[in-house]
Amino acid sequence: MTDKSNSQTSYYLNDAFYDRLMRLVDDWRLDDGVSPALSIDGTDKQACESLIVAEARLADDLRLEAWLDCYSDESVYWIPSSYPAADPRQEITLEFHDKRRLQDRVARIRTGVAYSMVPVIRTRHILGHVEYWQGDTNEIRARASFIIDALFNDKHRILSGWMGYSLVKEKNDWKIAVKQINLIDADCLQENNTFFL
Amino acid sequence: MTKKFDDIVQAGRVHRTVYTDEDIFSREQQTVFSETWVYLAHASEIPEPNSYVARKMGLRSVIVTRDKTREVHVLLNRCTHRGATVCREKKGDKTPFFTCPYHGWTFRNTGECAAVPHEDAYGDGFNKQSFNLKKVPYVAEYRGFIFATLNADKGKKGIKHHLKSAAERIDEWIEHNGGDHKAIRISGAQQYSVHANWKCLYDNAGDGYHPEFSHQSLLQMTQQRYGAGMDLDYFSGGIDATPMYSQDLGNGHTFLDQRPCMYEASAFDRQRPQPGREAIVEQLSQEVGEQQAKEYFEMSTGAGMNLNIFPNLLFIGNQLQVITPLAVGLSDMTWYSTTIDNVPATVNTLRMRTQEDFTAFGEPDDTANFEACFKGMQEREIDWIDISRHLHTQVDRTDENGIVTSVISSDIHMRAYYAEWKKLMESSDESTLG
Ligand code: FES
Ligand SMILES: [Fe+2]
Numbered sequence: 272m273t274d275k276s277n278s279q280t281s282y283y284l285n286d287a288f289y290d291r292l293m294r295l296v297d298d299w300r301l302d303d304g305v306s307p308a309l310s311i312d313g314t315d316k317q318a319c320e321s322l323i324v325a326e327a328r329l330a331d332d333l334r335l336e337a338w339l340d341c342y343s344d345e346s347v348y349w350i351p352s353s354y355p356a357a358d359p360r361q362e363i364t365l366e367f368h369d370k371r372r373l374q375d376r377v378a379r380i381r382t383g384v385a386y387s388m389v390p391v392i393r394t395r396h397i398l399g400h401v402e403y404w405q406g407d408t409n410e411i412r413a414r415a416s417f418i419i420d421a422l423f424n425d426k427h428r429i430l431s432g433w434m435g436y437s438l439v440k441e442k443n444d445w446k447i448a449v450k451q452i453n454l455i456d457a458d459c460l461q462e463n464n465t466f467f468l
Numbered sequence: 469m470t471k472k473f474d475d476i477v478q479a480g481r482v483h484r485t486v487y488t489d490e491d492i493f494s495r496e497q498q499t500v501f502s503e504t505w506v507y508l509a510h511a512s513e514i515p516e517p518n519s520y521v522a523r524k525m526g527l528r529s530v531i532v533t534r535d536k537t538r539e540v541h542v543l544l545n546r547c548t549h550r551g552a553t554v555c556r557e558k559k560g561d562k563t564p565f566f567t568c569p570y571h572g573w574t575f576r577n578t579g580e581c582a583a584v585p586h587e588d589a590y591g592d593g594f595n596k597q598s599f600n601l602k603k604v605p606y607v608a609e610y611r612g613f614i615f616a617t618l619n620a621d622k623g624k625k626g627i628k629h630h631l632k633s634a635a636e637r638i639d640e641w642i643e644h645n646g647g648d649h650k651a652i653r654i655s656g657a658q659q660y661s662v663h664a665n666w667k668c669l670y671d672n673a674g675d676g677y678h679p680e681f682s683h684q685s686l687l688q689m690t691q692q693r694y695g696a697g698m699d700l701d702y703f704s705g706g707i708d709a710t711p712m713y714s715q716d717l718g719n720g721h722t723f724l725d726q727r728p729c730m731y732e733a734s735a736f737d738r739q740r741p742q743p744g745r746e747a748i749v750e751q752l753s754q755e756v757g758e759q760q761a762k763e764y765f766e767m768s769t770g771a772g773m774n775l776n777i778f779p780n781l782l783f784i785g786n787q788l789q790v791i792t793p794l795a796v797g798l799s800d801m802t803w804y805s806t807t808i809d810n811v812p813a814t815v816n817t818l819r820m821r822t823q824e825d826f827t828a829f830g831e832p833d834d835t836a837n838f839e840a841c842f843k844g845m846q847e848r849e850i851d852w853i854d855i856s857r858h859l860h861t862q863v864d865r866t867d868e869n870g871i872v873t874s875v876i877s878s879d880i881h882m883r884a885y886y887a888e889w890k891k892l893m894e895s896s897d898e899s900t901l902g
Contacts (some may be wrong), residue, residue: 281742281743281744281745281746281747282747282750283744283745283746283747284743284744284747285747285751286747286751286814288744289817304523347743352656352657352658352659359820360813360816360817360820361655361801361807361816361820361822362630362655362659362805362820363655363656363820363824364654364656364820365658365824365827366824366828367743367820367821367824368743369743369744371741371743372740372741372742372743374693375693375829376828376829377690378689378692378693379685379686379689380685381689382684382685382688382689384684384688385685385833386682386685386832386833386836386837387832387835387836389836398688404719438619441495458659459659460660460789460800461658461660462660462661463832463835463836465828465832
């Protein structure tokens with residue numbers, strides 16, 4: 272019965288990976304005020320721009336299997352519960368998934384009996400002020416402000432904050448290795464956020 | 469002013485207005501959230517002298533402080549001058565004084581009014597002490613859990629008297645989490661607003677009937693991806709024939725025990741795989757040896773106890789869920805997570821990844837159902853909310869301590885807390901903050 276598709280184990284999310292997450296958190300702050308003016312190859316930058324826009328669009332359009340494909344096999348999707356984000360090894364998050372649990376999240380919605388999504392929550396992401404800079408080898412980092420309008424039971428709700436991205440080149444495709452969703456109200460009362468932010 | 473509630477709280481049913489009526493909600497603030505012990509904070513949240521957290525006791529905004537002698541105080545966060553909110557942060561440390569931002573009146577963390585700027589203008593008869601912050605008079609801690617009440621009788625009898633045998637269940641929960649209550653630490657919270665009366669949430673606290681249905685998405689997904697025998701699948705089928713049970717512990721406290729099924733074998737093996745599970749298993753087994761690692765894995769898995777301390781503290785897995793009414797149709801549902809001091813760091817990483825599971829995969833579907841219930845309760849055509857499951861089946865057994873044990877799908881938890889709710893609502897006790 273067990274799905275033998277990729278990402279069925281999670282050896283990669285070890286201490287070294289968590290340490291890398293905390294370095295990303297420092298880097299995404301852009302303490303120097305501007306994103307580092309390191310030259311990024313134009314084709315790579317374009318590919319990354321398309322990737323983060325497509326990821327948001329696919330979530331909004333509920334093309335969740337294609338949405339999952341935007342994520343690398345060794346990825347993390349992370350919504351901190353505090354602002355600024357604490358170390359997720361020591362503090363609970365609102366959501367923190369490796370690729371496997373992200374697949375679980377999609378599979379849950381796909382059962383059709385996830386009542387938090389009945390009727391389905393419609394969303395529209397708006398990403399803006401996107402900044403890209405070079406990370407490690409084969410890695411581009413980015414951050415963007417976002418607004419998400421979510422419609423559930425005929426009621427609109429606005430979520431906002433900023434995203435931090437670590438994008439990596441896997442074979443020939445750029446993928447999301449880490450997406451951190453920083454809600455401005457991460458430490459305040461949340462509502463039904465069972466769609467993908 | 470007291471009135472009888474017999475017409476709206478009956479043997480197997482309660483009237484919808486118990487949930488929807490503004491006057492009843494208002495009376496609950498005077499009774500349920502004043503005249504019994506209300507949970508406010510965990511000791512680990514105010515670890516040092518002069519630390520504090522801002523909380524709510526029902527609708528009241530309070531500051532829970534620890535003074536320099538380590539004594540805990542619950543202060544009304546309302547300036548005695550003109551009413552401004554004195555403390556505007558959610559938590560802090562190194563704070564022996566709170567200064568009101570409006571006119572600078574300053575209060576010690578014991579509540580005492582310490583300074584009134586340009587005090588002479590109030591004349592000779594002015595007595596600062598009469599402007600101390602109001603305090604909730606009775607504050608008590610049971611093994612790290614801090615409660616408060618306005619009620620003198622309950623306050624004097626103490627928290628242990630009020631908890632009754634629920635105290636032993638708290639001990640069992642602490643035992644599951646390593647046994648040393650001083651090592652248990654609140655490690656962040658997931659906070660949600662729920663558009664329903666607070667009792668819609670409390671109704672669910674001991675509800676063994678719903679998992680097979682409300683949690684279908686979780687059950688189906690888990691079955692599809694990980695096969696049979698996993699988390700909560702023992703709630704499918706003839707659950708009342710399982711050794712799980714539901715209990716009325718008295719004073720509105722209830723207990724639903726999943727351990728006989730969940731811990732029949734390794735509960736850790738039943739868990740949906742947490743992020744990084746394999747990396748942690750490997751690292752921890754190397755660090756401490758396989759036997760010790762196995763113990764840590766089980767302690768990182770939920771306690772299997774749904775212990776509900778009326779009116780607002782729920783032990784669910786290794787988390788605490790605290791319910792706070794915000795309005796008749798709006799509630800704060802906060803899940804506090806826990807880590808343990810003095811264990812290898814990876815144990816706590818595993819605890820965090822485990823405690824994120826249910827709030828993402830289970831609770832949202834329940835919450836959608838609480839909100840749907842509350843919506844239905846607005847309909848004037850149907851008056852009653854049913855709480856009669858296993859009322860007439862003679863399955864309940866009462867032991868020599870008065871603890872009533874029923875089968876897992878029984879509504880005994882609702883009948884138990886409504887008995888306490890009614891008693892409080894009918895009581896003539898109406899304490900004030902003197
Ligand atoms: S209202 Fe607080 S000092 Fe005036
Ligand atoms: Fe549930």
